[in-house]
Amino acid sequence: MDLRKLKTLIDLVSDSNIAELEITEADGKVRIVKSGGAVMAGQAPMMMAPQAAAPVMAPVAATTVAAPVVEAAPATPAGYIVKSPMVGTFYVSSTPGGKPLAEVGTVVKEGDAVCIIEAMKIMNEIETDKAGTITQVLAQNGQAVEFGQPLFVIE
Known part of the structure; x- marks a missing residue:
């Protein structure tokens, strides 16, 4: 089942009074259950991965001066x-x-x-x-x- 069809089915369930929809096709089976949001059967709701925490800087001795580390931004590929x-x-x-x-x-x-x-x-x-x-x-x-x-x- 392609992504557009799956999105259409999810929108159909969320915009209607349907609480649950299950579709079986040759290439797979999809079950959409409305419970405040669409959840696939046997799967926990998807959550965004937490952002990585900022690196912790170790204390710098008073006699040394820490220069800020500037990382080069990755080059954006042309095209x-x-x-x-x-x-x-x-x-x-x-x-x-x-x-x-x-x-x-x-x-x-x-x-x-x-x-x-x-x-x-x-x-x-x-x-x-x-x-x-x-x-x-x-x-x-x-x-x-x-x-x-x-x-x-x-x-």
Whole structure:
């Protein structure tokens, strides 16, 4: 089931008097229960990961002066960035050990699948909304990705 269809179902449940909706298709089963918010069966509500705490500075002796450490901001890749539309696990191919859907040098058209993101045991094909050539793959196969995380650079 693709992400758009799942979002439509969630909106349907939240905007109606339906308390529970269960759909079974060939590619999986989805159950949406309204209890103040949409929750998938057998799953706890998703929560945002806490932000990392600021590093604790050790006291500096009076005779030394600590210069502030300035980290260089990571360079933003040039070109169009395909970002993750969801939290999940990033896969470069639709089958383990299969041919990657997109890699550096692959020419893609608008709507082409470039990767798979597994979320809640559902495999979601992620499509590009820009035509061009893949110049960078920013995620590794099997890596957990966050919503909005850059995955590919297209020029």
